[in-house]
Amino acid sequence: MRIKKYSFLLLALLAISFKSFSQDTTQYIVANRKNSLAQQNKPYVILISADGFRYDFAKRYNAQNLLRLGSEGISTPYMMPSYPSVTFPNHYAIVSGLYPSHSGLVNNTYYDRARKDKYLMSNKAKVADSSWYGGAPLWVRAEQQNMLSASFYWVASEAAIQGVRPTYYYIYNEKIDMHNRIAAVVNWLKLPPSQRPHLITFYLPQVDHAAHLNGPESPEAEKEVHFVDSAVNELQKVVKTTRLKNVNFVFVSDHGMTKVDNKNPIGIPAAIDTSKFVISGDGILVELYAKNKGDIQATYNELKKEAKDYDVYLKSNVPARLHYGTADDWHNHIGDILLIPRAPKVFNLWNNKKINPGWHGYDPTVVPDMRASFTAWGPAFKKHLVVTPFENVSVFNLISEILGLKHTDKIDGTNQLANKVLIKKASKKK
Template identity: 75%
Template sequence: MKKHTLALLILFGFAFPGFSQDTTQKVITGRSNSLKQQKKPYVILISADGFRYDFAKRYHADNILRLASEGVSAASMIPSYPSVTFPNHYAIISGLYPSHSGLVNNTFYDRVRNERYAMGSKLKVADGTWYGGSPLWVLAEQQKMLSASYYWVASEAEIKGIRPTYYYIYNEQIGINSRIKAVVDWLNLPPAERPHLITFYLPQVDHEAHLNGPESPQVDHAVHFIDSAVNELQKAVKTTGLKDVNFVFVSDHGMTRVDNQNPIGIPAAIDTAKFVISGDGILVELYAKDKQYIKSTYDALKKEAVDYDVYLKTNVPPHLHYGVTDDWHNRIGDILLIPRAPKVFNLWNSKKINPGWHGYDPTVVKDMHASFYAWGPAFKQHLNIAPFENVSVFNLVSSILGISHPDKTDGNNKLPNLILKKKPNDKAF
């Protein structure tokens, strides 16, 4: 299981026959790196969805552990709340908590637009008006540094009029070898055309952990696939001859086994004529059609609540950054129902509920914690660090690439100051 070849990578790729998906690379023409930016280093930001903080050691991802031992390893990385895929990928790339970026969940309701965002809707995902803040590729492009994305949340959207210079629309038909080749091809471009920021997303562990649970043989296999893919990627990048390429390996969240045999039903106190309901098994949000029903419904829910907590938007625990003062885009529900692990809601009367879930408060459920490893010439060596919030990855990458970000973000510079090498005359980042 530990020694995978490229032949196995081909087998465990993104092949889902029967679906017509756009597999062509998109290129924004007319751009080039400025002479100043051509001298900058490179960052390949890799995300393995659902790669829990302990998976590398638990399943012996020997290549990742070896590479990380040459650089930096975190005990874990703390995701933003809710600990789900879209909000956390965007938190990493924008430096904003979900409540501040406006991407408050994988699926949510917007009162002003009277419209739902859903990660399964290609039209919504590609609509840049849903996303607040400035992703790193937007800032890079604004500062005449080219970027590329082999998938990342919001990379298909035009945000502030900008997409990455090179990008793909998310699909699961392109095999891993082709994806690695595309990265190498980008890095072999002439300096004026070569991206310095590259994002690279891998979904396999999340898929298997949802379907089979985090301790399953299928997750073991998926972790080894990721381990082999990362190893092949870094070996392929070496063939370019570029000396200043840095790798940052992260995940968006962890995963835990839930009580999928005894889910929580829809509470009797919820009147769908009075509220719009949004959410999933880990977070249910109620949006009042008439504000006069909020208090009475909240009181009724509090009385009947078993195995879950009920909050008004005004009394959500502050550490979640998910209450009224943090709701910059007015997208958080008036009433929130949060199950206590390992419980989940069966919100839509599903016949089957997966055994693996994420989304819980990471300060309560350690299994929600994500992975962080980094290696390359910008990083100190043989360094182990304590857990930190994922919004600071934004600060880290912007520090390596020298990308300025004038707007307020939620991360800080403790992470780059701690793990990056500094030249004798460098000031703090």
Template identity: 55%
Template sequence: MKKIVVLLIFLLWQGPAFAQVDTVQRVIADRYNSPAQQEKPYVILISADGFRYDYADKYDARFLKGMRAEGVEAESMLPAFPSKTFPNHYSIVTGLYPSSHGLINNHFYDPQRKEHYSMRDRSKVEDGSWYGGTPLWVLAEQQQMLAASFFWVGSEAPIQGILSTYHYIYNEVIPIERRIQTVVDWLELPEEKRPHLITFYLPEVDHAGHRYGPEAPETRQAVQDLDKHMQMLTEAVAQTGLPVNYVFVSDHGMLAVDTKNTLPMPAAIDTSKFMVSGGGMVVELHAKDKKAVKPTYRKLKKEAKEYAVYTKKKMPKHLRYGTKDDKYGRIGDILLLTDAPKVFHFSSRPPAPGQHGYDATKVKEMHTVFYAWGPAFKQGIKVESFRNVDVYPVIAEILGLPYTHKIDGSRHLVEKTLK
């Protein structure tokens, strides 16, 4: 009897938390595709978070391997620095590096606003003023082409005052079968209400990679489960008979890190003089008094072991993460970057065995995938590795969405991959 009472108390205490999960689809009324846009193709942009460049072959994702063989495959796709989830998902849909679009990490400090942004803070995630650039769904909606999002970084915020016509607040409780059916339902709407751009996000491979490491059997299973879900989605969409194009990407790879010999907070950091932001592979120090930057930098350089120390002015140019790149003034005055597989760890909780965030030009395990297939793509094409900011022009070209704003990506993939 005592156990039953305890269980009831636990369920009653947990109840409100479960009740707060928001699974309702948002639909913005009074929007329609223009007659010209109704004639355009369709694109489903899919991200399998944490899907490393070699996972499909390593774990025998047979369906994905078959689809890439019928379309376009890249040697790999390089995430922007830092190779984290929020910066890179937003880079893919804006064609901008993190320093250009403002989401410089999953969690960061903005000295101008004197506020912290966190991917776990709903008030920040849903505040469009944090997001720069023009995401693909905003570009589409601006040109009277409807868009839908079954999750993507930025899709819950009115960016430039615009949300996708169809969208959801992020949650992980909606079953994959329901999500796939929702995509089909969208594509079966009347032409004037049917979205031509759909974003679709899958977190399970990333969760497994973090929790168990990239070499674990659980990660293998997550990859194979995702492969089955991709087949389910593609076969269900095929029943609509529409000319749908698929772009399958990810935000970053995954590395088995050194969990036994983590790096503590360096002794040279005086937290009364600096706001400390980040952790893991990248620690950023925001000086409360700029006079503290030079002496602290010198001390850190002397004691640095298994990590590199830079001032924002002297960051390596290829990272696009220095003073000249920092459009929103959010990058720290001093940056500490660990040598793989080392991580900074300031928490009492044990570090995750699988992590990401390193410079992808130095750590191949940070590379991810680009597979694309459908009527717009060439067949049996393999292209060299490229940066993820180059995806934006490809999707804009397929959908016939011109843009005049400047992006960091180039159009070289357009000619190489599209018919």
């Protein structure tokens, strides 16, 4: 069996989530937009994501500010990410209310049969191409309803989905320091009411980077947890200087992180004939896309015989809890055969390249370390409330309720979380 070398090089780029592939520090502003008079009276939401901030990191590493803010507002033992528990699908699930299989963004990299092409999070042109994304993120809903939005990074915020980008946005890079990122948010909130964004997304990659490279229980990961804790505290303190009375904060992560057996990875199974399948995925989920449907069953049967330390599924028999099988594949983006390693095992797709000790992507119902964080505070929220765990797609409903955004199309999130944590009629407060 031979796998083309270039495939490994592409997949190697996925080892660390949401890496910097651009150094464009320009703030982009879509001209000639204004909040309607009705929207000017709505609350504000700052949605913060700390990539890879595992559900227990705040307590494990004594993130004092996040613990305090959570105790004053809303907290939960954990938030359940969607499968696969990786960066791009889960960031998009949070803002679209759709499972990855339903939005079409099924992995950080995946193959589109109709295009005969791959989506790669490392390819800036594809990341900015709206045709790869189904559904509508919160900022699209807001802008369509004459409410301005802003993004200091978020998955898909650079793409004109349904022809719409946030009014204010940046192309992802890691050159802008935290002080200037926070200053940009405050400057947005100091704009006149007609120009002021009511939805702001804010992304922090530091914990994910450190935990991948050094492991989730490393001093480096602990250091970045404290950095994020400090940055969030500084952000909420500086926002207070705007004297706006109805600013709400929602702090989330996309997934958790676990230590893997990177010394004894699983090799690519001999049963895979690369002339018959397109291979996509990473060390936690390998997907095979058949060039000829007649080759699927025989290869599946051989893989089942060969499998050790991993499970093999046809798309038609993937466990229903993953929402990743035939019935859920709304965009035909899921592979015909899926190989899923059993934690702490990972596949070696890099031909003996060094494998990082920290990984995510496993089924979060089986591997608790995949669970994500959630904390919220502000005038829209009840005080001192701990809620039972929930799926991340319901964050979409929560923010929609706060901002009074309407939607009629099918989503996977529910209003159960919003009904528990919001003060009644919070979205109508002035």
